[in-house]
Amino acid sequence: MTKKLALAALLTLGFSTASGAAPLLITGAGATFPYPLYSKWFSEYNKLYPDIRFNYQSIGSGGGIQQFTAGTVEFGATDAPMSDAELAKVPDAVHIPTVLGAVVVTYNAPFTGLKLTPAVLADIFLGKITKWSDPAIAKINPDIKFPDVAITVVRRSDGSGTTYVFTDYLTKISAEWKEKVGTGKSVSWPVGLGGKGNEGVTGLIKQTPGSIGYVELAYANQNKLPVTALQNRDGNFVLPTLESTSAAAAGVVLPPDFRVSVTDPSGKNAYPIASFTYLLVHKDAKDKAKGDAMVKFLWWAVHAGQAMAVPLDYAPLPKPVVADVEKTIQGLLVQGKPVALAPVN
Numbered sequence: 001m002t003k004k005l006a007l008a009a010l011l012t013l014g015f016s017t018a019s020g021a022a023p024l025l026i027t028g029a030g031a032t033f034p035y036p037l038y039s040k041w042f043s044e045y046n047k048l049y050p051d052i053r054f055n056y057q058s059i060g061s062g063g064g065i066q067q068f069t070a071g072t073v074e075f076g077a078t079d080a081p082m083s084d085a086e087l088a089k090v091p092d093a094v095h096i097p098t099v100l101g102a103v104v105v106t107y108n109a110p111f112t113g114l115k116l117t118p119a120v121l122a123d124i125f126l127g128k129i130t131k132w133s134d135p136a137i138a139k140i141n142p143d144i145k146f147p148d149v150a151i152t153v154v155r156r157s158d159g160s161g162t163t164y165v166f167t168d169y170l171t172k173i174s175a176e177w178k179e180k181v182g183t184g185k186s187v188s189w190p191v192g193l194g195g196k197g198n199e200g201v202t203g204l205i206k207q208t209p210g211s212i213g214y215v216e217l218a219y220a221n222q223n224k225l226p227v228t229a230l231q232n233r234d235g236n237f238v239l240p241t242l243e244s245t246s247a248a249a250a251g252v253v254l255p256p257d258f259r260v261s262v263t264d265p266s267g268k269n270a271y272p273i274a275s276f277t278y279l280l281v282h283k284d285a286k287d288k289a290k291g292d293a294m295v296k297f298l299w300w301a302v303h304a305g306q307a308m309a310v311p312l313d314y315a316p317l318p319k320p321v322v323a324d325v326e327k328t329i330q331g332l333l334v335q336g337k338p339v340a341l342a343p344v345n
Contacts, residue, residue: 029057030064030077032197062159076280079161081259092283100315102240105228122174127191154213157194169263218313245315248274284333291334
């Protein structure tokens, strides 16, 4: 982009290119699930608009909701939609879906091509299946020679949207899991080693032979960890890909506030553990400069930013969802007034 075109783009969005003043700093915190993508977005956006910088702390969805609720950050990030009880504390909170991601089951063992059924997956995380050589695993994978070694479950230790998505799935497919553990950003795990963030779980799996755990797809791919094909509701074993992640949301009807679960969907090609991830903002921002900049960033993220999702293993928002999100962003206010947004070609 030439300097002239860059200047025109800045003026179109209403940003000044005047330098000398300190950059406008917008703070956020929350989910580790979309952190690789958000880091890219914030970096690229700062290149376009040097007067605006984002400081995002990847601390987990639970921490993000807490900080957003406390008002210590301008925006939060979460993979788990806020509960009714959480929304009661911040009644003007708005969920903005940004992309779709897959929670994958990955492992550190001397084989690849693992397939698991819902029942066997639940039994592993319930601590009922404790060895890789268990007949229940071997029956699903007749072509793999499994070592007679212990399975070490690795899971999150912090309040996590990734955990919420994973346990939401297990609750849907296992009555025993639903009764004994349930769904949540933090749960009482029957077994396992705890790691902080997707980063911590990935690190523990890499250094623990015989381990199995759950992380966002980007973390598994970037660390060259194998992923498991999971049997979906239609009975097909499906690997987590951008296509199968998008397929998971194909039949979902979004409510007006976007708070929805897309785990265990129907569809022959649908991956069973997928989720939207959200940015949390206030319906009416009180700070003129920061509110203006945040709304314009959200508009950019659901348009130009979507092209950056695929290389980082996230599925872009389906077009019908983008249309709904556009209306929500257009309804955001700053000091009681709407924000002028650039037209979309």
